[in-house]
Amino acid sequence: MVRMFPNIFRNLFSKPATVKHPFVPRKPYPEHRGRIVFDMERCDLCQDCERLCPPAAIKVDPEKKTIAYDPFKCIYCHICVENCFQQAIKAEPDYTPPVYQKEIKYFKPD
Amino acid sequence: MSKGQTKRKYTIFPFGPQHPVLPEPIQLRFTVDEERIVDVGVNIGYVHRGIERACELNDYRRNVYICERICGICNFIHALCYCMVVEKLLGLEVPERANYLRVIWSELNRLESHLLWLGLFADAMGFESLFMQFWRDRELVMDLQERTGGNRVIISTCVIGGVRRDIGRDLANLVEQGMLKLKRHMDALAPVILKDPGIKKRTVGKGILTYEDAVRLGAVGPTARGSGVAKDIRSTGYAAYGALGFEPVVEKDGDCYARLLVRFYEVYQAIDLILKALKEMPEGKIRVKPDRWPEGEATARAEQPRGELFYYAKANGSNRLERLKVRTPTLANIPSLLAMLPGYEVADIPVIVLSIDPCIACTERITYLKKDGGK
Numbered sequence: 001m002v003r004m005f006p007n008i009f010r011n012l013f014s015k016p017a018t019v020k021h022p023f024v025p026r027k028p029y030p031e032h033r034g035r036i037v038f039d040m041e042r043c044d045l046c047q048d049c050e051r052l053c054p055p056a057a058i059k060v061d062p063e064k065k066t067i068a069y070d071p072f073k074c075i076y077c078h079i080c081v082e083n084c085f086q087q088a089i090k091a092e093p094d095y096t097p098p099v100y101q102k103e104i105k106y107f108k109p110d
Numbered sequence: 111m112s113k114g115q116t117k118r119k120y121t122i123f124p125f126g127p128q129h130p131v132l133p134e135p136i137q138l139r140f141t142v143d144e145e146r147i148v149d150v151g152v153n154i155g156y157v158h159r160g161i162e163r164a165c166e167l168n169d170y171r172r173n174v175y176i177c178e179r180i181c182g183i184c185n186f187i188h189a190l191c192y193c194m195v196v197e198k199l200l201g202l203e204v205p206e207r208a209n210y211l212r213v214i215w216s217e218l219n220r221l222e223s224h225l226l227w228l229g230l231f232a233d234a235m236g237f238e239s240l241f242m243q244f245w246r247d248r249e250l251v252m253d254l255q256e257r258t259g260g261n262r263v264i265i266s267t268c269v270i271g272g273v274r275r276d277i278g279r280d281l282a283n284l285v286e287q288g289m290l291k292l293k294r295h296m297d298a299l300a301p302v303i304l305k306d307p308g309i310k311k312r313t314v315g316k317g318i319l320t321y322e323d324a325v326r327l328g329a330v331g332p333t334a335r336g337s338g339v340a341k342d343i344r345s346t347g348y349a350a351y352g353a354l355g356f357e358p359v360v361e362k363d364g365d366c367y368a369r370l371l372v373r374f375y376e377v378y379q380a381i382d383l384i385l386k387a388l389k390e391m392p393e394g395k396i397r398v399k400p401d402r403w404p405e406g407e408a409t410a411r412a413e414q415p416r417g418e419l420f421y422y423a424k425a426n427g428s429n430r431l432e433r434l435k436v437r438t439p440t441l442a443n444i445p446s447l448l449a450m451l452p453g454y455e456v457a458d459i460p461v462i463v464l465s466i467d468p469c470i471a472c473t474e475r476i477t478y479l480k481k482d483g484g485k
Binding site for chain 1: 172175176246249253256257258260261264266274281
């Protein structure tokens, strides 16, 4: 019983171990591999990312100059980010939020 | 049957593939006499995913990401074993620093898996507060995986010829502090595991697997080590385990409590291995690139949290593998599980089944096809 008291007081006055996830978003670490964004001003449409992507989540169309990226196919391995010669693929530290409908993101030059 | 004799009636009931106690789909068919188990049958193959075939159709460098997804919990060790087998085919020499980093991530995976299992096992016994304590401490390991590897669960850091990320001095300090904190937390939980009468009543003397049975049925991992078989693939010294010096944890009793103790002491062992690897890690390159295509046949073994993992690969000099075979530890442990169960009561089923740490989704490599067109 005596040994329990410190534990009881610690638990009464300490913060909870859990985070109220959807209401309080968890702050991502800087090392986290988050969602990727294409910078179309730098991209030269070389299709390296399309060839390297393990789940084939990136489709580059050199004729229309567009990149179709499926964030729900992406496994967030960041091979494309590491291998892009033009450094046109940027990694944001935050994660892709959940959505009601899956959709493909299109990146076009402005 | 003559008059006066009564025929003993057995009841057969299916347990799974969907059952609140089981985390994954496996069907066990129990023949019970009142409350006592007489016989057990097993049926697997509910979550066959065709991963070996997918690996044969893909570029051998991309297969790392498929193999990682065979098991979420021990993803790094799957990737490591696949990389080891391909490195053997290519004749690649992995840099020393990459080997140490591989050990660190393997042990983080083991910590994650063992803490998850310790929590689940406490939950199976009805010890809810211990379950929460273990899972809270597991969060420390998950955060370290995210900071060092980039993701909470599937860290994707192993590649053919080394690793993709380095652990710098700041991160190494962070991992060290995290490990010391985890050790303090485990010290606080150790009296519960070692002394609590409730845990002992549910586990001591339940699901006994003798030394002879463990050897005969080919048990692997903590299931074998709980029965006194000092069998651990890490003793072969793959990656940097040889340089770090490694002794397997062995318990002799062969019951559920012995397997619980093996896993609990392995948590301490993993913490010590990580601290030692961080201290002794040499400077240098972390990755070499392959300069030719894989050719020939090779096998590789690694120690998962659940036991021995085995990979076989055959290649013919193209950028695809001709054949890849994976054997996961749970498949090797299912015969031992079937030998453990008879003779115990129905109420002991969840504890005994969980004591081998079943990971069924990793296991499914074969599909049974019936003769008449699968009808």
